[in-house]
Amino acid sequence: MTRLRRVRRDWPPLSETLESERMVHLAMDTQAFLEIQREPLHEQLQFFRPDNASLWDAVLPLLTPRRTILASTDRFYRRQIGESKRPFRQRAAVSVPGDWWSRATLLSITPQILVRHEREQTHLALLEVALAVRMHYLRHGHYPARLSDISREWLPAVPVDLWDQPIAYRLRDGHPVIYSLGPDGKDDGGRAADPINLTPATCGDLVFGQMSHHLRQH
Numbered sequence: 001m002t003r004l005r006r007v008r009r010d011w012p013p014l015s016e017t018l019e020s021e022r023m024v025h026l027a028m029d030t031q032a033f034l035e036i037q038r039e040p041l042h043e044q045l046q047f048f049r050p051d052n053a054s055l056w057d058a059v060l061p062l063l064t065p066r067r068t069i070l071a072s073t074d075r076f077y078r079r080q081i082g083e084s085k086r087p088f089r090q091r092a093a094v095s096v097p098g099d100w101w102s103r104a105t106l107l108s109i110t111p112q113i114l115v116r117h118e119r120e121q122t123h124l125a126l127l128e129v130a131l132a133v134r135m136h137y138l139r140h141g142h143y144p145a146r147l148s149d150i151s152r153e154w155l156p157a158v159p160v161d162l163w164d165q166p167i168a169y170r171l172r173d174g175h176p177v178i179y180s181l182g183p184d185g186k187d188d189g190g191r192a193a194d195p196i197n198l199t200p201a202t203c204g205d206l207v208f209g210q211m212s213h214h215l216r217q218h
Contacts, residue, residue, distance in 0.1 A: 001131055001154055005147075008124040008159065014084040014117055015210035016086045021109075022077035026070060029105070039153070059104050061100040082168060084114070089164050089200075115198050116117035118162050122180050126208040129167045129178050144169075161206070178208040 031140025036044055044062055076097055083091045096106045129147065132155035136144045144150050147158055147169045158166045161180035168179050168187060177190035183202045193209045 001128070001135075004124065004128050004131065005156075008121065008128065011121055011124065014114060015081050018077060018081045018084055022074065022081070025077065026073060027103070029070060029073060029101075030066075032177065033069075037104070064099060064101075069097075069099055069101050072099060072102055072112070073106065076102065080109065080114075088118075101150060115162070118208060119198070122161040122206060123211055125161055125167050126178055126180065126206070126211065128159050129155065129169065130176075130208050133169070133176050145171065150217040182206050 027082045036047060039047070045059070076094060079094045096102055096109075132147075132150050133143060135154045139151075144166060147155065147167075160166055163181070163183065163185060165181045165185060168181060168190075170177050170190060172190065179190045179192075181187055182193055182205050183198055183200050186203070188203070188205050190207055191204050192207040192210045193202050195206050
């Protein structure tokens with residue numbers, strides 16, 4: 001339990017991960033530009049010319065100063081980092097720069113990808129509560145009626161999920177259901193939502209034991 005709490009406490013924040021990606025991305029772009037510049041002009045045009053695009057579509061990115069593209073990429077990451085430090089529900093989406101290179105290399109950094117990184121914090125919070133519930137059962141022979149019944153030796157405080165909401169708990173037919181209220185912040189009584197495709201409008205709860213696969217929709 002102590003080790004789990006330490007892992008959850010020391011889990012790197014999204015801002016640190018984005019900062020590392022910013023440095024790697026800029027270094028890779030710089031190296032790519034140097035390699036492209038060594039190629040003959042017609043090869044450079046072919047590289048920048050998407051399928052079914054006009055010649056002008058290739059000339060325009062070729063004429064764009066590389067420092068301008070690198071500066072746009074740097075601003076994009078810095079804005080993402082700034083937003084990631086805000087409470088989850090207060091974050092604003094960051095638009096990808098409009099140049100061809102940025103659209104090709106930055107579109108993979110979507111809100112869904114960013115949530116996927118931070119979702120691990122919710123996994124760990126759910127696991128901590130599940131272990132504490134199990135320890136209570138092993139000592140007392142029954143599950144706790146509420147989390148406050150668990151010894152602070154095992155659960156000093158109820159951990160929170162990605163949205164700063166305390167992990168929820170209830171008994172259903174005598175069995176524990178441990179869950180996060182999910183993006184909408186509504187307690188659906190442990191009715192599981194699809195944990196993979198989370199959006200701010202996702203309804204349902206993120207239930208322990210059902211966090212790593214798509215749920216069938218009936």
